[in-house]
Amino acid sequence: MSLTNRILISMVAGILIGSLLNLMMHSSGLSDAFRVAVDDYLIHGLLDFVGRIFVASLKLLVVPLVLVSLICGSSSLGDSARMGPIAVKTLVFYLGTTAVAISLALVFAVFISPGSNVQLTSEALFAAKEAPPLIDVLVNIFPSNPFNALAEGKMLQIIVFALLFGYAISHAGEAGRRIASFFRDMEVIVMKMVGIMMELAPYGVFALLAKLFSTMGISAIVDLAAYFLTVLAVLLVHALVVYSLLLKFFSGLSPRILMTKMRSVWAFAFSTASSGATLPITLRTVERKMGVHNSVAGFTVPLGATINMDGTAIMQGVATVFIAQVYGVDLSMTDFVTVILTATLASIGTAAVPGVGLITLAMVLEQAGLPVEGIGLIIGVDRLLDMVRTAVNVTGDATVSAIVGKSENQLDEQVWLNPKADLEPNNDNPIEQEMPTA
Numbered sequence: 001m002s003l004t005n006r007i008l009i010s011m012v013a014g015i016l017i018g019s020l021l022n023l024m025m026h027s028s029g030l031s032d033a034f035r036v037a038v039d040d041y042l043i044h045g046l047l048d049f050v051g052r053i054f055v056a057s058l059k060l061l062v063v064p065l066v067l068v069s070l071i072c073g074s075s076s077l078g079d080s081a082r083m084g085p086i087a088v089k090t091l092v093f094y095l096g097t098t099a100v101a102i103s104l105a106l107v108f109a110v111f112i113s114p115g116s117n118v119q120l121t122s123e124a125l126f127a128a129k130e131a132p133p134l135i136d137v138l139v140n141i142f143p144s145n146p147f148n149a150l151a152e153g154k155m156l157q158i159i160v161f162a163l164l165f166g167y168a169i170s171h172a173g174e175a176g177r178r179i180a181s182f183f184r185d186m187e188v189i190v191m192k193m194v195g196i197m198m199e200l201a202p203y204g205v206f207a208l209l210a211k212l213f214s215t216m217g218i219s220a221i222v223d224l225a226a227y228f229l230t231v232l233a234v235l236l237v238h239a240l241v242v243y244s245l246l247l248k249f250f251s252g253l254s255p256r257i258l259m260t261k262m263r264s265v266w267a268f269a270f271s272t273a274s275s276g277a278t279l280p281i282t283l284r285t286v287e288r289k290m291g292v293h294n295s296v297a298g299f300t301v302p303l304g305a306t307i308n309m310d311g312t313a314i315m316q317g318v319a320t321v322f323i324a325q326v327y328g329v330d331l332s333m334t335d336f337v338t339v340i341l342t343a344t345l346a347s348i349g350t351a352a353v354p355g356v357g358l359i360t361l362a363m364v365l366e367q368a369g370l371p372v373e374g375i376g377l378i379i380g381v382d383r384l385l386d387m388v389r390t391a392v393n394v395t396g397d398a399t400v401s402a403i404v405g406k407s408e409n410q411l412d413e414q415v416w417l418n419p420k421a422d423l424e425p426n427n428d429n430p431i432e433q434e435m436p437t438a
């Protein structure tokens, strides 16, 4: 059975077993001692243990992979004068798709009106963390110490350093060629590590989801069904309709192929709720299954995982309208425009880890003059939505990478059209085969 299918089966099994455990833990027929034992040894024991090791091993690959991939990509592009246009195109697409996502969310939320029948309860307590000023966010992109950036996993700083390093390699003659070949070898090795990790994914995905569903409160979802379903509907429309139209229109590539190739990435995004932890898998899929050359994917995917969060923006759009409705505040046209702008910027500042979208939502609410405590209303259903919106976030990264790759002639259509790309033994690294040997 293919790895993708094994991962998808373990995902479904994790959800089912987790839900069964949840029911079991709340049923009155079992003794307290048994329940405590299941909770201690299985849910917060074995499942927690396996899940945490799995996430840690994914995160372990992120910094080396981003560094090495970007250096390879930018060093092969450095002297072709394409770096600038690729960067501009990618940024325009990332910001543009986020603005579309949030606008769609606002339209749906105003139309469906999920907050109109919700009574304000005293539970709405949320202590917002202060969001850093925008200027600091921008200045912080530039590292003063690259080793510090690497050690702390500061993604945008790593991206800036790697781009500069790769660019310098491409202009450094013989020394540059030697170092470039070292990094190309490193990339093959780090990608191999990603492949090894993927083999363990069925266990990790199962453990994460079984633990999560066994401890998740379902009642909050029932209470907030209108909000929950509105966010879910917009996420699905954006992922399935908007991305498909964009891909078809800007590149002529088949959306169905993109969706099929994304299945295992979705399982990672859904179970970890972190586009950062999913990054190694997204990058491997975009390069090896979709055939986008490393010179584009090495830049677009890490950048996307860091700044492109369409799913998060959708949640923020619906949440803003929902909170305004619950508190009985009318939003003006100016408020809507403010929300679109701030949520697009907030998406850049949202770290690619679970739950951060809720923190940057505070910034959006403040700009729209809404009470930040409103976040307390939706916190109960956020984890499940976080999982789905993370899957949307990574789909956006892959879609834009394919569009930019195709437009730059850096997408190998044979790999794109091959449903088994990445699985064939002799097709281990189609990208690498095209690379000039030093």
Ligand code: ASP
Pocket: 273, 274, 275, 276, 309, 311, 312, 350, 351, 352, 353, 354, 355, 356, 357, 358, 386, 389, 390, 393
């Ligand atoms: N979990 C999301 C991600 O990693 C961010 C968020 O919306 O909280 O993409």
